[in-house]
Amino acid sequence: MRNVNRRHFLITGLAAGAAAGLPASPATADTRSRDLATTPFTLGVASGDPDHAGFVIWTRLATHPMAEDGLGGMPSRPFTVQWQVYADEHARHVVRTGVARARPEWGHSVHVEVEGLAPDREYWYRFKTGRHLSPLGRTRTTPHPLAYGGALTMAFVSCAQYEHGYFTSYRRMAEDHPDVVLHLGDYQYEYTRDTYVIPGGNVRHHEGPETETLAGYRQRHAQYKSDPDLQAAHAAAPWLVVWDDHELDNNWADDVPEKPEIPQPGFLGRREAAFRAYYENMPLRRTSIPRGIDLQLYRRVRWGRLATFHMLDTRQYRDDQGCGDGYRDCPAASDPARSITGAAQEAWLLDGFRRSSAQWDILGQQVFFAQRDNNAGPVKVTSQDAWDGYAASRSRITQGWIDAGVRNPVVLTGDVHAHWAADLKLDYDDPTGPSVGAELVTSSVSTGGDGRDSDPATHPFLRINPHLRFYNNQRGYVLTKIERDLMTADFRVVPQVQVPGAGVHTRARFVVEDRVPGVKQTYLRPLDPSVHARDEITVEETVRLETDRP
Structure with missing residues (x-):
């Protein structure tokens, strides 16, 4: 049974003070990401379509979500987005990491297909662009194809x-x-x-x-x-x-x-x-x-x-x-x-x-x-x-x-x-x-x-x-x-x-x-x-x- 603190943590998201969990943007990153004055992670995070080795993690950048042009207030250029997957809810044990590009032609959305993970496990994930950090999401892999797993x-x-x-x-x-x-x-x-x-x-x-x-x-x-x-x-x-x-x-x-x-x-x-x-x-x-x-x-x-x-x-x-x-x-x-x-x-x-x-x-x-x-x-x-x-x-x-x-x-x-x-x-x-x-x-x-x-x-x-x-x-x-x-x-x-x-x-x-x-x-x-x-x-x-x- 999960404890109450963890339940509250997962539902309310990660405090901004945890930003140290992701490294600074690499030298190859688009440094213009730092130009964003406000967080672009206003639409949250999501995951989906799990299998026994991974899942999809998603976010979409939008500094002003209700912009009439549908572009979420984002400049019309790509942004570098870092992502990490963790084995623990405190985001201390990194098991996968990478960089994706959020492109304007796709509404600055990010779809990452994470692979190479253990079956039937819980994982956590988040994104970062410039100095801005997304909330933390919880996801999981499915059991191995030959295993039933638990309920x-x-x-x-x-x-x-x-x-x-x-x-x-x-x-x-x-x-x-x-x-x-x-x-x-x-x-x-x-x-x-x-x-x-x-x-x-x-x-x-x-x-x-x-x-x-x-x-x-x-x-x-x-x-x-x-x-x-x-x-x-x-x-x-x-x-x-x-x-x-x-x-x-x-x-x-x-x-x-x-x-x-x-x-x-x-x-x-x-x-x-x-x-x-x-x-x-x-x-x-x-x-x-x-x-x-x-x-x-x-x-x-x-x-x-x-x-x-x-x-x-x-x-x-x-x-x-x-x-x-x-x-x-x-x-x-x-x-x-x-x-x-x-x-x-x-x-x-x-x-x-x-x-x-x-x-x-x-x-x-x-x-x-x-x-x-x-x-x-x-x-x-x-x-x-x-x-x-x-x-x-x-x-x-x-x-x-x-x-x-x-x-x-x-x-x-x-x-x-x-x-x-x-x-x-x-x-x-x-x-x-x-x-x-x-x-x-x-x-x-x-x-x-x-x-x-x-x-x-x-x-x-x-x-x-x-x-x-x-x-x-x-x-x-x-x-x-x-x-x-x-x-x-x-x-x-x-x-x-x-x-x-x-x-x-x-x-x-x-x-x-x-x-x-x-x-x-x-x-x-x-x-x-x-x-x-x-x-x-x-x-x-x-x-x-x-x-x-x-």
């Missing part, structure tokens, strides 16, 4: 609308000390101020216009990255990131914008700008450097023999939504020619299932996987933006893990601004059929404002869809513990985000047992006594709450 603490989050609330969930997640964090999309939102407004009004505001240019996306990422709670979460553990829609445009699909009926000849240029800014601001490997309008984001990260994370991209290659992106009775949803992943990613995923020897195969992805019919009658009405709108694609993926004999398939999901848990089926029209997997869905970090407690037993979606096992409409994240014989999922809840500093509690706990597909509830916190029967949520309210369209 893995993994957290996953989604949907952080800056205007709707404070990022308290990020802070509380950092305090839970995960080994790895999965961010499943909607890391930032594209809307300009007073466009996407919650009842009672937004509690803070976006700067700048709707993000459509590289400068705009860079500025918006900088605004989010300036948040101290988000910085704490990035500094606490390595992240595996994938996008959803708001990193570009609400409910986009491949080269189709949200509103294709409105001519948008600049949409592909907007996509290229969004992808470039996303790479610049995330701890991604060089395999994800964007090439024009394309960015390779789907990938696999192996946690020894214990788990394999298949990180998916359900936006860049999908067919356009068949009948619009809302809840519809849509014949196109069952068209076998339509795909949410694209053919190449589907083949990659199915091949990964066949090759896997992991105890747990975990799909980190964006939109609801299980069927959610919102009509109690014979007509099926489902969300066309989720896997329900691509039912044949879902069936092929599900059949793929069955045919491959995947030991424990678990799907992780964001997008819908509420906690859910579900049993996965091959045939959702046969409620008596066997479960073939589990889905865990995280609520939003802040999107939708505070939310409210709700009784899952009374939710109409759960009555219509018996494979849906849990619902809660409060903000938060999911914290999991993955062991060889059990995955435990705590649905963590922050009661308030419209004021800062709220505490966190576990609203419910579900487990997935080894070789027992589906979820099993083991704990349910009593309903908030302020919630009464008259507050039961309706189908219409559920649909409204998860809709990101202003």
